Amino acid sequence: xxxxxxxxxxxxxxxxxxxxxxxxxxxxxxxxxxxxxxxxxxxxxxxxxxxxxxxxxxxxxxxxxxxxxxxxxxxxxxxxxxxxxxxxxxxxxxxxxxxxxxxxxxxxxxxxxxxxxxxxxxxxxxxxxxxxxxxxxxxxxxxxxxxxxxxxxxxxxxxxxxxxxxxxxxxxxxxxxxxxxxxxxxxxxxxxxxxxxxxxxxxxxxxxxxxxxxxxxxxxxxxxxxxxxxxxxxxxxxxxxxxxxxxxxxxxxxxxxxxxxxxxxxxxxxxxxxxxxxxxxxxxxxxxxxxxxxxxxxxxxxxxxxxxxxxxxxxxxxxxxxxxxxxxxxxxxxxxxxxxxxxxxxxxxxxxxxxxxxxxxxxxxxxxxxxxxxxxxxxxxxxxxxxxxxxxxxxxxxxxxxxxxxxxxxxxxxxxxxxxxxxxxxxxxxxxxxxxxxxxxxxxxxxxxxxxxxxxxxxxxxxxxxxxxxxxxxxx
Ligand SMILES: *[C@@H]1O[C@H](CO)[C@@H](O)[C@H](O)[C@H]1NC(C)=O
Ligand SMILES: *[C@@H]1O[C@H](CO)[C@@H](O)[C@H](O)[C@H]1NC(C)=O
Ligand SMILES: *[C@@H]1O[C@H](CO)[C@@H](O)[C@H](O)[C@H]1NC(C)=O
Ligand SMILES: *[C@@H]1O[C@H](CO)[C@@H](O)[C@H](O)[C@H]1NC(C)=O
Numbered sequence: 001x002x003x004x005x006x007x008x009x010x011x012x013x014x015x016x017x018x019x020x021x022x023x024x025x026x027x028x029x030x031x032x033x034x035x036x037x038x039x040x041x042x043x044x045x046x047x048x049x050x051x052x053x054x055x056x057x058x059x060x061x062x063x064x065x066x067x068x069x070x071x072x073x074x075x076x077x078x079x080x081x082x083x084x085x086x087x088x089x090x091x092x093x094x095x096x097x098x099x100x101x102x103x104x105x106x107x108x109x110x111x112x113x114x115x116x117x118x119x120x121x122x123x124x125x126x127x128x129x130x131x132x133x134x135x136x137x138x139x140x141x142x143x144x145x146x147x148x149x150x151x152x153x154x155x156x157x158x159x160x161x162x163x164x165x166x167x168x169x170x171x172x173x174x175x176x177x178x179x180x181x182x183x184x185x186x187x188x189x190x191x192x193x194x195x196x197x198x199x200x201x202x203x204x205x206x207x208x209x210x211x212x213x214x215x216x217x218x219x220x221x222x223x224x225x226x227x228x229x230x231x232x233x234x235x236x237x238x239x240x241x242x243x244x245x246x247x248x249x250x251x252x253x254x255x256x257x258x259x260x261x262x263x264x265x266x267x268x269x270x271x272x273x274x275x276x277x278x279x280x281x282x283x284x285x286x287x288x289x290x291x292x293x294x295x296x297x298x299x300x301x302x303x304x305x306x307x308x309x310x311x312x313x314x315x316x317x318x319x320x321x322x323x324x325x326x327x328x329x330x331x332x333x334x335x336x337x338x339x340x341x342x343x344x345x346x347x348x349x350x351x352x353x354x355x356x357x358x359x360x361x362x363x364x365x366x367x368x369x370x371x372x373x374x375x376x377x378x379x380x381x382x383x384x385x386x387x388x389x390x391x392x393x394x395x396x397x398x399x400x401x402x403x404x405x406x407x408x409x410x411x412x413x414x415x416x417x418x419x420x421x422x423x424x425x426x427x428x429x430x431x432x433x434x435x436x437x438x439x440x441x442x443x444x445x446x447x448x449x450x451x452x453x454x455x456x457x458x459x460x461x462x463x464x465x466x467x468x469x470x471x472x473x474x475x476x
Pocket of ligand 4: 221245246268269270271289290291315
């Protein structure tokens with residue numbers, strides 16, 4: 001009896017000690033300041049089931065100055081209860097790579113409204129969010145930056161961002177968005193950047209950006225858009241960056257009305273199957289960077305660039321061009337960058353082009369990872385060319401004047417080549433030596449072989465044959 005009481009008491013004591021220890025865990029057991037910055041806390045390996053047991057000492061001076069808390073690689077499928085009450089000091093909230101599925105706060109009443117209004121930045125990048133609750137952003141009235149990239153969102157309905165009126169930056173890349181409500185961003189009047197790349201958007205509603213006249217960046221890279229309504233970018237008088245690359249505009253006409261964007265400086269139309277329209281850039285006269293690469297273009301008439309006085313960079317690489325008016329006035333600017341690699345240039349044509357580029361200081365070198373294999377192709381400065389190729393005539397463009405990278409590339413190739421030759425030579429010498437020995441001294445070698453054979457037969461081999469001829473192995 002006595003022992004039983006003792007046991008129960010001990011167990012009780014142990015349990016309460018354990019529970020006390022568990023409850024005593026504080027924020028700082030999980031989170032530490034980043035580089036001694038008292039305003040930035042990083043929390044890792046956090047399991048949110050235990051979240052309710054964390055004590056946050058609101059009087060802790062070192063936490064009270066913090067405003068950015070970042071959870072990384074945690075496990076948190078649901079949103080924790082009274083999160084914003086506990087983290088009432090958070091202004092910038094990051095929950096990244098935490099398997100978060102449901103961001104609905106199950107206990108919104110307990111989260112004081114003022115705590116929600118404090119949030120300026122919310123970053124739920126790399127989670128598993130599929131649906132966004134309607135009106136979710138209603139209470140986050142000061143939210144300016146929202147990052148929901150790399151989740152599993154399929155649809156943006158008209159009610160999701162209805163009250164997210166303070167948003168300036170919205171990142172939705174890397175989701176599975178195929179449906180965009182025509183008025184999805186209608187109330188976000190201060191929006192300056194929207195990133196919708198790496199989604200499955202097929203149709204962009206004509207009115208989608210109608211009210212977002214402050215937009216300066218739109219990224220629609222890597223979607224399935226086949227058609228842009230003619231007025232979709234209408235009135236975007238502040239737009240500077242537009243990425244439409246990696247879509248399929250096979251039947252699209254890029255009319256001046258479509259690209260009526262007076263402030264546009266960067267336009268990426270790479271990998272879009274586009275058809276060039278003579279007037280397509282006539283209403284975006286501020287363009288500085290234009291990418292028309294990877295479009296199977298056989299011909300580009302330079303008159304399409306004629307009004308572009310600020311043009312500094314043009315990419316026409318990865319097309320099927322064999323001619324291009326590279327001597328045009330438009331490109332006669334010091335340090336103009338003209339990317340021309342991966343086309344159908346004839347070698348003499350490419351050589352003339354590079355002599356001209358050198359004289360006018362036009363940049364034209366392909367990125368290092370795009371240097372062609374010089375042992376497989378005729379190539380001038382890493383740019384592939386076709387037809388007649390005369391090493392003496394082109395030596396300036398192969399060795400004399402090559403950039404350090406290409407020289408390194410060549411010496412790497414030559415190094416491999418020399419190593420192969422040396423290896424083959426050594427191999428051949430050994431092979432010849434063996435043959436010579438076999439041919440010239442057969443008696444010596446055969447003699448040794450015979451001696452070995454007889455020695456073998458004299459011992460184990462003959463013993464083995466005795467066993468083999470034993471009764472059980474003889475056929476009946
Ligand atoms: C989270 O995981 C990523 C990728 O596995 C890693 O690069 C990062 O350092 C991790 N973060 C923390 C705080 O452990
Ligand atoms: C998300 O959580 C809320 C609150 O716990 C719940 O009401 C809602 O049904 C959940 N949504 C999904 C899609 O599971
Ligand atoms: C939009 O920006 C303007 C100017 O910065 C500001 O006065 C206004 O309050 C903002 N609107 C909202 C809804 O945040
Ligand atoms: C355009 O986008 C492609 C990817 O689709 C990228 O490789 C290229 O660098 C971009 N062009 C410019 C000028 O930034």
